[in-house]
Amino acid sequence: GDSVTQMEGPVTLSEEAFLTINCTYTATGYPSLFWYVQYPGEGLQLLLKATKADDKGSNKGFEATYRKETTSFHLEKGSVQVSDSAVYFCALSEVSGSQGNLIFGKGTKLSVKP
Amino acid sequence: DTGVSQDPRHKITKRGQNVTFRCDPISEHNRLYWYRQTLGQGPEFLTYFQNEAQLEKSRLLSDRFSAERPKGSFSTLEIQRTEQGDSAMYLCASSLQAAPGAEAFFGQGTRLTVV
Numbered sequence: 001g002d003s004v005t006q007m008e009g010p011v012t013l014s015e016e017a018f019l020t021i022n023c024t025y026t027a028t029g030y031p032s033l034f035w036y037v038q039y040p041g042e043g044l045q046l047l048l049k050a051t052k053a054d055d056k057g058s059n060k061g062f063e064a065t066y067r068k069e070t071t072s073f074h075l076e077k078g079s080v081q082v083s084d085s086a087v088y089f090c091a092l093s094e095v096s097g098s099q100g101n102l103i104f105g106k107g108t109k110l111s112v113k114p
Numbered sequence: 115d116t117g118v119s120q121d122p123r124h125k126i127t128k129r130g131q132n133v134t135f136r137c138d139p140i141s142e143h144n145r146l147y148w149y150r151q152t153l154g155q156g157p158e159f160l161t162y163f164q165n166e167a168q169l170e171k172s173r174l175l176s177d178r179f180s181a182e183r184p185k186g187s188f189s190t191l192e193i194q195r196t197e198q199g200d201s202a203m204y205l206c207a208s209s210l211q212a213a214p215g216a217e218a219f220f221g222q223g224t225r226l227t228v229v
Contacts, residue, residue: 004156036220043118044157044205044220089156093216101147101170102207102218104156 002027006090006105013080013112021075021108023064023090031092033057033066033073034102038087047075047088080112118221120206126227127196134192135224139208146189147218148181149205150174157205163189196228 007022025031035047035057048057053068062077073090090105119138127133139146144165149157160179161171165186175181178196183189193200203225207218 043222044207046217046219049217091156101159101162102149102157103159106154106156 002031002092002094002103004090004092004103004105006088006108008106008108009087010109010111013110015082015112015114016079017112019075019077019080019084019110021088021090021110023073023075023105025071025073025090025092027071027092027094029094031094033064034091034093035062035064035073035075036089036091036104038089038107040086044089080110082112082114085110085112118206118208118219120204120221120224122224123222124225124227126229129198129228130195132192132194133196133226134190135204135206135226137189137191137206137208137221139187139189139206140219141187143208143210143219144186145209145211145216145218146183147207147209148189148191149207151203151205151223152201160191193226196226198228201226201228 003026005024032051034049036044037047038044048059050057050066056065064073064075087107087109089107091102121136147162148160151157159172160175163183178194181191203223205223207220209216209218
Protein backbone atom coordinates (compact mmCIF):
# COMPACT_ATOMS: atom_id res chain seq x y z
CA GLY A 1 0.00 0.00 0.00
CA ASP A 2 0.86 3.65 -0.16
CA SER A 3 3.28 4.95 2.45
CA VAL A 4 5.35 7.96 3.48
CA THR A 5 8.79 7.86 5.08
CA GLN A 6 10.32 10.96 6.60
CA MET A 7 13.53 11.52 8.49
CA GLU A 8 13.34 10.88 12.17
CA GLY A 9 13.91 13.64 14.62
CA PRO A 10 14.25 15.44 16.73
CA VAL A 11 16.11 18.05 14.74
CA THR A 12 17.70 20.89 16.67
CA LEU A 13 18.99 23.95 14.84
CA SER A 14 20.20 27.40 15.69
CA GLU A 15 18.23 30.39 14.48
CA GLU A 16 18.99 31.32 10.85
CA ALA A 17 20.30 27.83 10.03
CA PHE A 18 19.27 25.97 6.87
CA LEU A 19 16.62 23.30 7.28
CA THR A 20 16.01 20.14 5.28
CA ILE A 21 13.54 17.46 6.31
CA ASN A 22 13.59 14.50 3.96
CA CYS A 23 10.41 12.81 2.80
CA THR A 24 10.00 9.94 0.34
CA TYR A 25 6.84 8.18 -0.67
CA THR A 26 5.52 4.99 -2.21
CA ALA A 27 2.33 5.18 -4.22
CA THR A 28 0.72 3.23 -7.02
CA GLY A 29 -0.83 6.24 -8.74
CA TYR A 30 -0.15 9.95 -8.92
CA PRO A 31 -0.65 11.33 -5.45
CA SER A 32 -0.84 14.87 -4.21
CA LEU A 33 1.84 15.65 -1.64
CA PHE A 34 1.57 17.79 1.46
CA TRP A 35 3.50 19.12 4.40
CA TYR A 36 1.46 19.71 7.54
CA VAL A 37 2.76 21.43 10.66
CA GLN A 38 1.66 21.05 14.25
CA TYR A 39 2.69 23.88 16.57
CA PRO A 40 2.70 23.16 20.31
CA GLY A 41 -0.86 22.97 21.64
CA GLU A 42 -2.44 23.45 18.23
CA GLY A 43 -4.04 21.29 15.54
CA LEU A 44 -2.48 20.21 12.28
CA GLN A 45 -2.23 22.97 9.68
CA LEU A 46 -1.44 22.71 6.01
CA LEU A 47 1.96 24.27 5.32
CA LEU A 48 2.28 23.63 1.59
CA LYS A 49 1.29 21.22 -1.13
CA ALA A 50 2.04 20.04 -4.67
CA THR A 51 -0.35 18.16 -6.90
CA LYS A 52 1.83 17.00 -9.78
CA ALA A 53 5.41 16.20 -10.69
CA ASP A 54 7.85 19.14 -10.67
CA ASP A 55 5.38 21.38 -8.84
CA LYS A 56 6.94 23.45 -6.06
CA GLY A 57 4.87 24.25 -3.01
CA SER A 58 5.90 27.22 -0.89
CA ASN A 59 4.65 29.07 2.15
CA LYS A 60 6.18 31.10 5.01
CA GLY A 61 9.68 30.66 3.53
CA PHE A 62 9.34 26.88 3.33
CA GLU A 63 9.58 25.08 -0.01
CA ALA A 64 9.21 21.54 -1.30
CA THR A 65 9.40 20.19 -4.86
CA TYR A 66 7.47 17.14 -6.06
CA ARG A 67 10.15 14.85 -7.54
CA LYS A 68 8.55 11.87 -9.26
CA GLU A 69 11.86 10.39 -10.40
CA THR A 70 13.11 10.12 -6.82
CA THR A 71 9.63 9.85 -5.22
CA SER A 72 10.57 12.63 -2.85
CA PHE A 73 9.10 15.83 -1.40
CA HIS A 74 11.83 17.25 0.84
CA LEU A 75 10.99 20.29 2.96
CA GLU A 76 13.52 23.15 3.01
CA LYS A 77 13.85 26.58 4.55
CA GLY A 78 16.82 28.84 4.12
CA SER A 79 16.77 30.51 7.54
CA VAL A 80 14.73 29.06 10.39
CA GLN A 81 13.30 31.07 13.25
CA VAL A 82 12.46 30.11 16.82
CA SER A 83 8.79 30.34 15.85
CA ASP A 84 9.29 27.47 13.37
CA SER A 85 9.68 25.03 16.27
CA ALA A 86 6.98 22.44 15.68
CA VAL A 87 6.34 18.92 14.42
CA TYR A 88 6.29 18.58 10.63
CA PHE A 89 4.38 15.83 8.84
CA CYS A 90 4.77 14.78 5.24
CA ALA A 91 1.62 13.28 3.73
CA LEU A 92 0.17 12.03 0.47
CA SER A 93 -3.33 11.78 -0.87
CA GLU A 94 -4.39 9.39 -3.57
CA VAL A 95 -7.39 10.93 -5.28
CA SER A 96 -9.01 8.23 -7.35
CA GLY A 97 -12.62 7.16 -7.24
CA SER A 98 -13.94 7.86 -3.79
CA GLN A 99 -10.54 8.07 -2.12
CA GLY A 100 -8.93 11.19 -0.77
CA ASN A 101 -7.73 10.36 2.71
CA LEU A 102 -4.25 11.40 3.76
CA ILE A 103 -1.41 9.00 4.55
CA PHE A 104 1.08 10.57 6.94
CA GLY A 105 4.70 10.02 7.84
CA LYS A 106 5.65 9.72 11.51
CA GLY A 107 6.54 13.36 11.89
CA THR A 108 9.78 15.23 12.54
CA LYS A 109 10.08 17.43 15.58
CA LEU A 110 12.06 20.62 14.94
CA SER A 111 13.47 22.74 17.75
CA VAL A 112 15.08 26.06 16.87
CA LYS A 113 17.31 27.65 19.51
CA PRO A 114 17.95 31.40 19.65
CA ASP B 115 -16.76 29.91 10.74
CA THR B 116 -14.30 29.00 13.46
CA GLY B 117 -12.94 25.87 11.80
CA VAL B 118 -13.29 22.24 12.77
CA SER B 119 -14.26 21.77 16.40
CA GLN B 120 -14.07 18.63 18.49
CA ASP B 121 -15.60 17.83 21.81
CA PRO B 122 -14.45 16.93 24.37
CA ARG B 123 -10.80 17.94 24.19
CA HIS B 124 -9.84 15.39 26.80
CA LYS B 125 -11.51 12.22 28.03
CA ILE B 126 -10.37 9.83 30.73
CA THR B 127 -12.33 6.62 31.00
CA LYS B 128 -12.08 3.26 32.68
CA ARG B 129 -11.39 0.19 30.63
CA GLY B 130 -14.62 -1.39 29.43
CA GLN B 131 -16.61 1.84 29.32
CA ASN B 132 -18.10 3.35 26.17
CA VAL B 133 -17.07 6.80 24.97
CA THR B 134 -18.41 9.09 22.25
CA PHE B 135 -16.65 11.99 20.57
CA ARG B 136 -18.19 14.70 18.47
CA CYS B 137 -16.82 16.60 15.48
CA ASP B 138 -18.33 19.69 13.90
CA PRO B 139 -16.75 20.29 10.49
CA ILE B 140 -16.53 23.52 8.58
CA SER B 141 -20.11 24.08 7.51
CA GLU B 142 -19.83 23.87 3.73
CA HIS B 143 -17.44 20.90 3.73
CA ASN B 144 -18.96 17.69 2.45
CA ARG B 145 -16.09 15.39 3.39
CA LEU B 146 -15.32 14.46 6.96
CA TYR B 147 -12.45 12.26 8.13
CA TRP B 148 -11.50 10.59 11.39
CA TYR B 149 -7.87 9.84 12.23
CA ARG B 150 -6.09 8.39 15.24
CA GLN B 151 -2.68 9.59 16.39
CA THR B 152 -0.54 7.85 18.99
CA LEU B 153 2.54 9.32 20.61
CA GLY B 154 5.43 9.70 18.20
CA GLN B 155 3.40 8.66 15.19
CA GLY B 156 1.64 10.43 12.40
CA PRO B 157 -2.14 10.42 12.16
CA GLU B 158 -3.63 7.15 10.87
CA PHE B 159 -6.80 7.14 8.80
CA LEU B 160 -9.85 5.53 10.38
CA THR B 161 -12.86 6.39 8.23
CA TYR B 162 -14.44 9.09 6.12
CA PHE B 163 -17.83 10.39 5.06
CA GLN B 164 -19.04 12.03 1.89
CA ASN B 165 -22.06 13.95 3.19
CA GLU B 166 -23.91 11.36 5.31
CA ALA B 167 -22.50 8.29 3.58
CA GLN B 168 -19.61 6.45 5.20
CA LEU B 169 -17.52 5.50 2.18
CA GLU B 170 -14.45 3.84 3.61
CA LYS B 171 -13.27 2.25 6.82
CA SER B 172 -9.70 1.39 7.68
CA ARG B 173 -8.81 -2.03 9.01
CA LEU B 174 -7.86 -0.11 12.18
CA LEU B 175 -11.56 0.47 12.81
CA SER B 176 -12.48 -2.62 14.77
CA ASP B 177 -16.06 -3.71 15.46
CA ARG B 178 -15.94 -1.76 18.71
CA PHE B 179 -15.71 1.49 16.77
CA SER B 180 -18.65 3.09 15.02
CA ALA B 181 -18.96 6.45 13.34
CA GLU B 182 -22.00 8.32 12.13
CA ARG B 183 -22.71 11.54 10.32
CA PRO B 184 -26.46 12.04 10.38
CA LYS B 185 -27.72 14.65 7.94
CA GLY B 186 -24.20 15.17 6.65
CA SER B 187 -23.30 17.74 9.27
CA PHE B 188 -21.62 16.84 12.57
CA SER B 189 -20.14 13.40 13.16
CA THR B 190 -19.76 11.15 16.17
CA LEU B 191 -17.20 8.45 16.83
CA GLU B 192 -18.13 5.89 19.47
CA ILE B 193 -15.79 3.36 21.02
CA GLN B 194 -17.44 0.54 22.91
CA ARG B 195 -15.77 -1.51 25.64
CA THR B 196 -12.67 0.65 25.60
CA GLU B 197 -9.24 -0.96 25.94
CA GLN B 198 -5.96 0.57 27.04
CA GLY B 199 -4.73 0.33 23.47
CA ASP B 200 -7.44 2.78 22.45
CA SER B 201 -5.60 5.56 24.28
CA ALA B 202 -4.69 8.08 21.57
CA MET B 203 -5.54 11.45 20.09
CA TYR B 204 -8.59 11.22 17.84
CA LEU B 205 -8.53 13.82 15.08
CA CYS B 206 -11.32 14.98 12.85
CA ALA B 207 -10.77 16.76 9.56
CA SER B 208 -13.01 18.13 6.85
CA SER B 209 -12.55 19.20 3.25
CA LEU B 210 -14.70 20.75 0.58
CA GLN B 211 -14.18 18.03 -2.01
CA ALA B 212 -11.78 15.33 -3.06
CA ALA B 213 -10.14 17.30 -5.84
CA PRO B 214 -6.39 16.82 -6.19
CA GLY B 215 -4.70 18.81 -3.49
CA ALA B 216 -7.90 19.66 -1.65
CA GLU B 217 -6.87 20.91 1.77
CA ALA B 218 -8.08 19.03 4.81
CA PHE B 219 -8.69 21.22 7.86
CA PHE B 220 -8.07 19.53 11.18
CA GLY B 221 -9.60 20.02 14.57
CA GLN B 222 -7.48 20.10 17.71
CA GLY B 223 -8.42 16.55 18.56
CA THR B 224 -9.85 14.62 21.47
CA ARG B 225 -7.24 13.01 23.70
CA LEU B 226 -8.53 9.73 25.09
CA THR B 227 -6.88 8.05 28.07
CA VAL B 228 -8.13 4.61 29.07
CA VAL B 229 -7.13 3.62 32.59
